[in-house]
Amino acid sequence: MDTVIVKGSEMASVIKAKLKEEVNDLFPKPQLAILLVGDDEESRRYVRLKEKAVDEIGGQCRAINLPENTTLVELLGQIRELNADPHTHGILVQLPLPGPLATEQETVLSSLSVVKDVDGFHPFNRGKLFSTPPFLVSCAALACMDIITMYRNPRGLLTVLVGDSFDLVQPLALLLMARGSRVCIIPEAHEWEEVAARADVLVVEKGRPLMVKADHLKPGALVIDAGFHWEAGRVCGNVDPMSVTGKAGWLVPVPGGIGPLLIAKLLENLLTAYREQVFAADDW
Numbered sequence: 001m002d003t004v005i006v007k008g009s010e011m012a013s014v015i016k017a018k019l020k021e022e023v024n025d026l027f028p029k030p031q032l033a034i035l036l037v038g039d040d041e042e043s044r045r046y047v048r049l050k051e052k053a054v055d056e057i058g059g060q061c062r063a064i065n066l067p068e069n070t071t072l073v074e075l076l077g078q079i080r081e082l083n084a085d086p087h088t089h090g091i092l093v094q095l096p097l098p099g100p101l102a103t104e105q106e107t108v109l110s111s112l113s114v115v116k117d118v119d120g121f122h123p124f125n126r127g128k129l130f131s132t133p134p135f136l137v138s139c140a141a142l143a144c145m146d147i148i149t150m151y152r153n154p155r156g157l158l159t160v161l162v163g164d165s166f167d168l169v170q171p172l173a174l175l176l177m178a179r180g181s182r183v184c185i186i187p188e189a190h191e192w193e194e195v196a197a198r199a200d201v202l203v204v205e206k207g208r209p210l211m212v213k214a215d216h217l218k219p220g221a222l223v224i225d226a227g228f229h230w231e232a233g234r235v236c237g238n239v240d241p242m243s244v245t246g247k248a249g250w251l252v253p254v255p256g257g258i259g260p261l262l263i264a265k266l267l268e269n270l271l272t273a274y275r276e277q278v279f280a281a282d283d284w
């Protein structure tokens with residue numbers, strides 16, 4: 001069987017080209033504020049990717065790097081300023097937060113302006129996933145939905161999600177249920193193999209490097225690797241591409257799959273937030 005390798009970077013390029021055309025006619029330009037606390041190298045890398053992407057479409061990006069020892073009060077104060085700034089249309093706090101701030105993640109995300117929450121992580125935006133249409137939705141979940149709906153109509157498909165994250169598995173499960181997919185969530189990569197072998201769509205977020213092999217798959221399944229394991233400066237995923245090629249129908253690999261598309265969906269969310277703040281304001 002031929003395996004289609006889904007190139008997230010190519011899908012992202014199509015999205016960015018369309019957004020660049022829209023942004024070209026906008027004044028003021030959409031502005032994203034990124035709050036990075038500490039100096040984690042992976043997080044810094046992801047922030048640089050986001051800055052570059054915003055620049056590619058002609059938007060403005062303000063990356064604010066706060067020291068590792070930033071207190072909750074200081075971080076909330078920074079967010080409050082950005083919430084009130086009319087020139088800032090989108091705000092995100094790069095996760096994970098370091099040290100003691102990690103235990104305050106929900107407080108931090110709840111302090112974001114709902115209309116500027118371009119990650120879709122605010123409890124209100126996560127709650128809106130139970131209604132139709134949602135407003136701002138997690139970029140990783142939107143990226144997976146783009147690929148799944150390209151593969152086949154989700155209605156009736158068995159989708160198996162290995163993981164339990166609030167930024168991917170939970171929102172993606174709700175989006176898929178709304179489209180009539182049969183969804184099975186396996187929170188940990190424990191006793192996952194039997195169900196995975198029946199999956200039409202398998203999304204593996206929690207796992208170990210190159211854990212998923214051909215024997216784990218239903219022939220022709222769509223496999224989305226959503227794991228990022230860094231070793232010696234290189235990233236790999238949960239899926240072994242050499243093993244699954246020839247068994248999977250479609251493979252979304254790491255690198256080059258869901259990551260670049262996630263960033264393109266962030267740009268779409270930035271434009272959604274911009275339109276809500278700028279055009280809706282003009283309606284009065």
Ligand SMILES: Nc1nc2c(c(=O)[nH]1)N[C@@H](CN(C=O)c1ccc(C(=O)N[C@@H](CCC(=O)O)C(=O)O)cc1)CN2
Pocket residue numbers: 045046047049092093094095096119139140167228235254255256257258259260262263
């Ligand atoms: N505030 C947020 N924090 C985090 C999120 C998020 O959506 N919002 N998601 C992840 C990290 N992430 C975005 O921040 C992210 C992960 C991976 C990639 C990516 O493009 N990876 C490349 C490989 C790595 C590289 O080339 O540098 C790929 O898969 O091809 C982008 C963004 C946790 N934090």
